[in-house]
Amino acid sequence: MPEATDAARTVMMTVDDDPAVSRAVARDLRRRYGSDHRVVRAESGASALETLRELKLRGAPVAVILADYRMPQMNGIEFLEEALDLYPGARRVLLTAYADTDAAIDAINVVDLDHYLLKPWEPPEEKLYPVVDDLLESWRATDGLAVDTTKVVGHRWSARSSQIREFLARNQVPYRWYSSEEPEGMRLLAAAGLDPRHLPLVVPPDGTVLAEPEERDLAAHVGLSTTPAADFYDLVIVGGGPAGLGAAVYGASEGLRTVLVEREATGGQAGQSSRIENYLGFPDGVSGAQLTDRARRQATKFGAELLTACKVTGLEVNGAARTLRFADGSSISAQAVILAMGVSYRQLDVPGVAELTGRGVYYGSALTAAAACQGQEVFIVGGANSAGQAAMFLARRARKVTLLVRASELAASMSFYLLQRVEDSPTICVRTDTVVEAAHGREHLEGLTLRNRVTGHSEAVDAQWMYVFIGAEPLTDWLDGTLLRDPRGFVLTGPDLSADGRPPAGWVLDRSPYHLETSVPGVFAAGDVRAESAKRVASAVGEGAMAVMLAHRYLEQS
Structure with missing residues (x-):
């Protein structure tokens, strides 16, 4: 006993x-x-x-x-x-x-x-x-914090409810979910005096009633920092993925007054990964959430300031200062800036998908919705590592996981170790040469139309869950007219700024741009947002550290 x-x-x-x-x-x-x-x-x-x-x-x-x-x-x-x-x-x-x-x-x-x-x-x-x-x-x-739990009332097939749950989960804010159709959920709605049409309802520990809240307002009420403590810093980092967190750790540990601003949640796409197995120093693998949590705590330990739900809309050069404009009209300035925004999931542009996103169609792992897949069939669109990792994770609960792969084989896009695990899993089925033609459903996803690219044959299948991993694209439109980007929107740096090796037009310094420096002196890019980067977690962390070293060099010469 x-x-x-x-x-x-x-x-x-x-x-x-x-x-x-x-x-x-x-x-x-x-x-x-x-x-x-x-x-x-x-x-x-x-x-x-x-x-x-x-x-x-x-x-x-x-x-x-x-x-x-x-x-x-x-x-x-x-x-x-x-x-x-x-x-x-x-x-x-x-x-x-x-x-x-x-x-x-x-x-x-x-x-x-x-x-x-x-x-x-x-x-x-x-x-x-x-x-x-x-x-x-x-x-x-995380779990040991003695805090009251935030309550979230929503509907299973409400897209906004899904977004709020993902926001809280990715920022590691403890919350309890109540369906608007269960007794406790109804009681909370009644107590708040809200109509079920105005979902989700969020009640943070301070008891404030938040109906259909925006992320910035929600973040402020659940204890996340959204406002900078100062107006001017040595270093501002835009983006909280592996590159941004790596830069925050090294910047703060080097004594720079460092602030990191993130649009949604730290971790980026890597933070949503169910398992990263090829990252140096973790032979047994590590989940994206675990890696993000450790990096975030490490950065704050050194004194870095982390801001959440801050959408950057513009970059300005004001003499020696580099000023970032936010969507709410506020701004922040620094001597140097590191752009580490990563990339966003590419949207699946077929009929029905946009209307059903968050209601059976999800981009990324959407771990908060994964528990509801118990005993059901799940479709995953994509054939790279992120799709394979999601398939392995969801196969633990789902009755069947079907990978829909546009290419004729997986070997060209998926790491060998992961490909072997996918092929050995009895609950994972791989359909190559297959694309989604349409998604169907009223309140939520009910079915898909699939087409074989080789035979041209189309078929309708029943489906309630579809996760999409079809590549990524940078969200850099706000930099238009400020610094140089390639045709796909990725930020150009160093030797990629010009074909003949000369400094780019408008360059005012008597030296060439550093390796990770953009066409604006003192503004650097690291990780997936940078053109020609390796698009791997380890390389992103390394570039974040390297960008800090180059920013130091820039500051010493300014």
């Missing part, structure tokens, strides 16, 4: 069917964390689940769960999968022998494993405590 616990303290749980190992893990955890946490141990998955249910009823927080892989009746992966339903925010660690490493890696895609530890873990000061320290810090920064 598991040991008794005190519901008033944060719990760390260890589960192992070997009593000696169970006691050893608990002993090492108590030695380091016993003064602040209650360490609970169990010797079977069943008894551990019983304890977790009791803790849930008492309202006790559970921060970390460590489970042995090889347990009879219920192994560690099966136990963690069930524990996920009780405590989705708890950080999950699998204890495993070296021979079971493959099973631990596979568990990443089953239970969103945070880490696995090889036995033995001695000395714990080197192999156990650093891992648990990092997991506890991550838990405290």
